Amino acid sequence: MSAGDSTTHRAPLALRLLAHEWGIWVSLGRWVSGRRHGLGAGRTGFGYARAQASTMWALVFVAVVETVMLALLLRPWPVAHLVVLVADVWTLALLLGVQAAAVTRPHVVDEETVRIRRGLGTDVLIPRTAVLAVRRQLRLAGARAADPEALELDVASQTTVTLELAAPVRVQPVFGPPRYVRRLHVHADEPDALVAALAPAPRP
Template identity: 35%
Template sequence: MTARGLLRTAVAFESGIWRSLTRWVRRRPDVPAGADAFPYASAASPVLWTFIVLSAVEIPLVDWLLPWPSLRVALLVVGVYGLLWMLGLLAAMHVYPHTVDDAGLRVRSGFSTDVRVPWEEVAAVRVRRRSVEGSRSVVVAEEGGRRAVSLAVVASTQVDVELRTSLVLPLARTGGRPVDELRLAADDPAALVRRLRAGMSDHAARTDVAPRADGDAR
């Protein structure tokens, strides 16, 4: 990536942090009218809150320990900025949930990932709890000639969404290669699967495309 591309990415990420924090403070999650929201932040929230509390304790402690006023001011600014930045990351997970509406499924991971899957591309959904290797939130796996992408939270996913046809998704990690299955995290995977199956049935009734009954929503 070029220097200009890196700068653009950094600015977009910074903007996303502050936009998320603003939405969270105002209690205005990004959920369109008529859509059902399905959060996924419960597993990551305790970890982020731990770092936030430790940072909040560290700020006055450092200020008290250092004898140099200019350095104290500089570290105070850095500390407060870092604290707000972590709060912004936490806020992003809360204000950008997965959503399901008449158009299909919208899968998100904070403000950085936004994938839309229309009903006609959803073949089957199931609850399946998986562990994901590594610390990345987006992981691509090749399995038996099929490609699955996991949008993990704390190295785990709970819902599999099988696609009817291979799709190229707007995820840099896939390298532009088509994907056959999405795996995502959800606080209530059974509720998400039930809602998805209801939407698939409604879409099938309108278009005569039968959904695949696969697994259960427990």
């Protein structure tokens, strides 16, 4: 995790909310330009946004229809028309930004670390040596009793990969207090590829 990310995680809630808002617009820019955050030499990205894409596009379609309809209905009242139009366009940008953040901020694996993320809301950096075990495991959100030592980063109400850690790691979400977890249940579009990337190399 970069120094900037760490500072953001220690900042008061108001500043974290502003950083989150800024991240939405930055993510839109990265999405348009086809760039991914955190990738580089020796780093491999693993996406997780595919499962939620159909839902997000459906919401975007509804938002567009609502924007057009309200714009037509409120034309006789310019002030109300402008206020509602700005709010609708902001909502539309927010929906697109949520999907853009998921697309442009994949899980990242390199030789020393694994970075587990879900959009702009969660970003956990874990040393590879701290990963005791990794396995493909389909879990439906809310289908099991809550585990206080586990972090569930479901996408479209499911996770597909489970990581077991040697020691608890600190997680600071944008909303809510920090917590320490020993297990992470995450989603990946290609779970087998993520498991293979994190599996220990076979001994000679």
